[in-house]
Amino acid sequence: MTIIAKEPYEVPGSETILTDEALGFVEELHQRFAGTRNELLENRVTAQAEAAKSGKLEFPAETQHVREGDWTVAEAPASLQDRRVEITGPPAPAKMAINALNSGAKVWLACLEDALSPSWFNLIDAQKNLYEGARRTLAFTSPEGKEYKLREDIKLPTVVVRPRGWHLPEKHIEIDGAPAVGALVDFGLHFFHNAKLLHELGEGPFYYLPKLEHYLEARLWNDIFTFAEEKLGLPHGIVRATVLIETIPAAFHMDEILYELRDHASGLNAGRWDYLFSIIKYFRASGKDFVLPDRAQVSMTQPFMRAYTELLVQTCHKREAFAMGGMAAFIPNRREPEVTAKAIEKVRDDKSREANDGFDGSWVAHPDLVDLCAEEFTKVLGDKPNQVDRKREDVSVTAEDLLNIGEAEGDVTEAGVRMNLYVAVYYTAIWLSGNGAVAIHNLMEDAATAEISRSQVWQQIHNGTVTADTGATVTAELVEKLLGEEVERLRGEITDAEAFSKYFEPAAEVVKKLVLDSEQYQDFLTLPAYELLD
């Protein structure tokens, strides 16, 4: 029953974060809840296999009473009432945390998941920055001498922490001979150190819950919150969680997820990138009707994506919960005005659509997009903090609408296959080097977007997809050839030869296995990559 935090132990901040008491709390969470987490992960495999056979999913029969029942989630605290603009980003390095806190957004989603490469250093640094951020002592001086400190002229954003998904282990902590559960380490350390303080300040503790696939996974989180509150002698219900609906099975459990967490829930978020990844993963072997067009062509206006967001807004508002919009991937570039102009136009369109559809707020990936998101929501919200009162009773979405994937407009092209391979290798290399998000060709890439790229290629090979531009069939041989060419292209672009051999070459190997192993599809690219991290 001991916790062994492995080397390197000397990460600055470990003395504050890895106290015996905090580790003891994580250990207790593990001992109580890791077993259920393991069972629920096994259930995911069975559920996926069943759905893949039929190509169908249904709203669960056993919870009809929940969907038809008259209930609402707990009222949101004042600091979460207005979420019209949420900036996302990793809480490490400190510079990013300070820039996010100073951005003028209403909320900062401090991401330990899609946007954080979970090296031991990054995780401890992230916890340290969250700790110091909550206490307003966070400051940083860059190697160039630029000083970063927290603004005092604005109300800083409310912080909502996103722990890792259920699937990720934490190999640097062993409990009872097994690796700890990443999500429990992230939540446990943050809650232990900050919950009481944040509650007293009226600023938390608040969480975003990623990649859930079933309402029982929400029940597990709810049990964890209840236990954690009780254990630290804090009132029941101080935690507020916003759940990402970013897997296809979870789209069929929206009401149920809110219901399970009703004392602790504050909303749902339409995490579009993981949602697309999940659709591909779920139905990868279910035939040609499930092969999506090139990633760039799958926009939010495709009918199956609209069905998803419309149902999410309607479900949330019926339950007095917030409906949060997602991430448009276009990133501005301060050195290239035309890139910035395009990003602003694209992101503005996206936020405008979301605000008009009834979302209560949305995400941006970069500080330079905060104002425009706030503007687009303010056009619709006016003086109101949110539009939960807009019930969207006009919406009627069926299981068939959510699964209307074969009707998606667009093509698979060889250029798209190439781009997917390029992005998958590039992102994996950056992740291995310790960064969880990067702009590639002016688009934000993170774990979710890279998962789409590598999964599309696997699926295209499996289904013998014929490309629209060259008429070639996507085979393992073609992909191997294209991958080799894209790796050479990257070698030409990455001028640091040492970094190329340290990160890009192993990344290329990881991606090669992921896309070419026709027998075994890996559920998450971060699992094999994690074996190489640190």
Ligand SMILES: CC(=O)SCCNC(=O)CCNC(=O)[C@H](O)C(C)(C)COP(=O)(O)OP(=O)(O)OC[C@H]1O[C@@H](n2cnc3c(N)ncnc32)[C@H](O)[C@@H]1OP(=O)(O)O
């Ligand atoms: C699918 C999903 O889950 S979406 C949510 C998860 N993904 C994310 O959170 C990605 C968030 N975004 C980012 O990480 C970054 O914007 C990137 C990596 C895409 C681009 O970052 P950069 O290449 O540093 O952009 P750029 O050079 O324009 O940054 C300008 C400044 O803004 C800061 N900045 C950029 N994005 C952010 C951010 N999201 N949060 C805080 N600061 C940021 C940079 O640190 C830099 O600061 P500096 O001037 O003090 O050095």
Ligand SMILES: O=CC(=O)O
């Ligand atoms: O987490 C968000 C997503 O789009 O994935």
Ligand SMILES: [Mg+2]
């Ligand atoms: Mg995601």
